[in-house]
Amino acid sequence: xxxxxxxxxxxxxxxxxxxxxxxxxxxxxxxxxxxxxxxxxxxxxxxxxxxxxxxxxxxxxxxxxxxxxxxxxxxxxxxxxxxxxxxxxxxxxxxxxxxxxxxxxxxxxxxxxxxxxxxxxxxxxxxxxxxxxxxxxxxxxxxxxxxxxxxxxxxxxxxxxxxxxxxxxxxxxxxxxxxxxxxxxxxxxxxxxxxxxxxxxxxxxxxxxxxxxxxxxxxxxxxxxxxxxxxxxxxxxxxxxxxxxxxxxxxxxxxxxxxxxxxxxxxxxxxxxxxxxxxxxxxxxxxxxxxxxxxxxxxxxxxxxxxxxxxxxxxxxxxxxxxxxxxxxxxxxxxxxxxxxxxxxxxxxxxxxxxxxxxxxxxxxxxxxxxxxxxxxxxxxxxxxxxxxxx
Numbered sequence: 001x002x003x004x005x006x007x008x009x010x011x012x013x014x015x016x017x018x019x020x021x022x023x024x025x026x027x028x029x030x031x032x033x034x035x036x037x038x039x040x041x042x043x044x045x046x047x048x049x050x051x052x053x054x055x056x057x058x059x060x061x062x063x064x065x066x067x068x069x070x071x072x073x074x075x076x077x078x079x080x081x082x083x084x085x086x087x088x089x090x091x092x093x094x095x096x097x098x099x100x101x102x103x104x105x106x107x108x109x110x111x112x113x114x115x116x117x118x119x120x121x122x123x124x125x126x127x128x129x130x131x132x133x134x135x136x137x138x139x140x141x142x143x144x145x146x147x148x149x150x151x152x153x154x155x156x157x158x159x160x161x162x163x164x165x166x167x168x169x170x171x172x173x174x175x176x177x178x179x180x181x182x183x184x185x186x187x188x189x190x191x192x193x194x195x196x197x198x199x200x201x202x203x204x205x206x207x208x209x210x211x212x213x214x215x216x217x218x219x220x221x222x223x224x225x226x227x228x229x230x231x232x233x234x235x236x237x238x239x240x241x242x243x244x245x246x247x248x249x250x251x252x253x254x255x256x257x258x259x260x261x262x263x264x265x266x267x268x269x270x271x272x273x274x275x276x277x278x279x280x281x282x283x284x285x286x287x288x289x290x291x292x293x294x295x296x297x298x299x300x301x302x303x304x305x306x307x308x309x310x311x312x313x314x315x316x317x318x319x320x321x322x323x324x325x326x327x328x329x330x331x332x333x334x335x336x337x338x339x340x341x342x343x344x345x346x347x348x349x350x351x352x353x354x355x356x357x358x359x360x361x362x363x364x365x366x367x368x369x370x371x372x373x374x375x376x377x378x379x380x381x382x383x384x385x386x387x388x389x390x391x
Contacts, residue, residue, distance in 0.1 A: 046140045051391055055136050056129040058385030063128020066378035067120050072113035073370040074120070076100045078180045080363035081328040097366045116179030119191055123172030127165050132382055135161035135258060154262050155255040162254025166246055171239035173246075174198065181332050198238045242330030245344050249323030257316035261379055264308040268300055277304035305383055306376045313375030317367050322360035324367075325351065 045051060067074065076097055079087040087103075090096035104112045139157040143149045166173075178194050268277040269284075282299040300308065326347050351359040 046136060052133060052137075054389040054391045055386065056133040058382055058389055058391070059132025060125040060129035061385055062132065062378045062380075062382035063124040064121050065381045066128075066374045067124045068117075069377050070370045070374045071117050071120070072101055072104075073097070073366055074374075075104070075113065075115060075180045077363050077366045077370055078177055078328060080366060081325050082177075082181055082332045084181065091362055097369065116176050119172065119176040119179050119194075122191075123169055123176055127169040127172070128378065130168055131161050131165035131254070134164040138164075151259060151263070154259045158258030159251045159255035161258070162250040163247060166250050170243055170246065174239050174241060177328065177332060199235060201238055242327040245323045245327040245330065245347075248344075249320045249327060253316045253320035253324075256319050257312045257375060260315045261308050261312035261375075264311050265297065265300065268304045268308060269298055274298070277301055299383070299387060302380065305380045309376030309379035310372045312379065313372040314368065316375065317364075317371040321364055321367055325360050325362060 076087075079100065080091050080096075087100050090100045101113065108115070135157055138160050139154075142153045142157050175191060175194055175198070178198065179191070267273070277300055279299045279301055284298050285296045326344060329347050329351065330344075348360075355362065
């Protein structure tokens with residue numbers, strides 16, 4: 001019997017089935033942007049110029065976003081820390097921050113709330129860019145693989161990154177603080193004018209001799225004042241007022257910031273939390289390069305990433321705040337008093353005599369209000385920036 005046509009059609013190969021569309025996961029999209037593969041690609045190299053530029057730009061943008069979010073709070077905190085006479089009445093009160101913000105807004109409007117912000121952005125982009133870039137590079141050296149990832153190495157990586165960034169950008173920080181310190185309504189602050197003023201500031205000529213020859217002066221005081229007399233009283237060194245406490249404070253601040261952020265990130269990536277804290281389709285990925293392996297961590301969700309950054313900001317602010325207060329007082333030394341450069345010990349003694357131990361924590365509440373969202377925003381934007389840039 002002749003075979004029927006329908007059966008012959010069933011035996012013949014039909015048209016290929018339509019392929020289902022494939023939507024790349026977060027890791028695949030990130031790898032595609034960087035041109036990398038899981039098997040390894042030479043372009044995924046933390047020592048390459050491309051990686052350095054991308055991580056630096058991501059860090060700079062993260063710093064600018066974070067500082068813009070807390071710009072008004074940052075100015076009020078500086079006014080409190082430096083004991084500005086006009087705003088001293090608000091310190092120590094529960095609603096002092098709100099009252100200070102209202103007074104600034106009433107006197108100068110939004111422009112007053114963001115006074116010195118242009119100098120902040122001018123400083124923060126290179127500062128944050130160098131900090132995050134240095135952290136990636138130093139971490140790559142101190143922690144070449146997972147087996148060497150210890151809290152001590154994480155802390156050292158963060159501390160060295162913070163010190164590196166301060167070393168290159170500190171003069172811009174002094175300019176920013178001086179701009180934020182001014183409160184006169186008729187003052188027309190400009191970066192050029194502030195720079196010129198800082199450069200030419202000097203102590204009165206007779207101050208050192210008067211102190212050195214004063215009655216009852218100790219030999220240590222005589223030597224100190226003599227050294228101050230023979231050293232330069234103006235010039236570029238004025239832009240490094242408060243540099244020593246800044247470097248000392250950066251060790252616990254940056255170290256604890258990165259250590260806490262990474263530790264909280266590890267906690268939120270535990271299996272029991274990943275359904276709620278990790279972006280869908282994202283997971284840890286190990287990429288092999290000619291210089292070793294790079295582990296790309298799973299991307300946290302926005303709430304989880306912000307939480308890790310917020311806790312990091314809280315811990316780092318608490319550990320480094322007293323040195324920050326000393327640094328602020330040293331930075332505005334030329335704007336108040338006789339312009340003499342006081343050292344760390346003298347500045348600390350002056351703060352203690354004025355307000356006691358609590359003087360080292362003036363403005364800590366606003367420090368929390370500022371630092372917690374700032375650090376949270378910074379880490380969030382940086383991590384998302386790394387994802388977008390494929391690093």
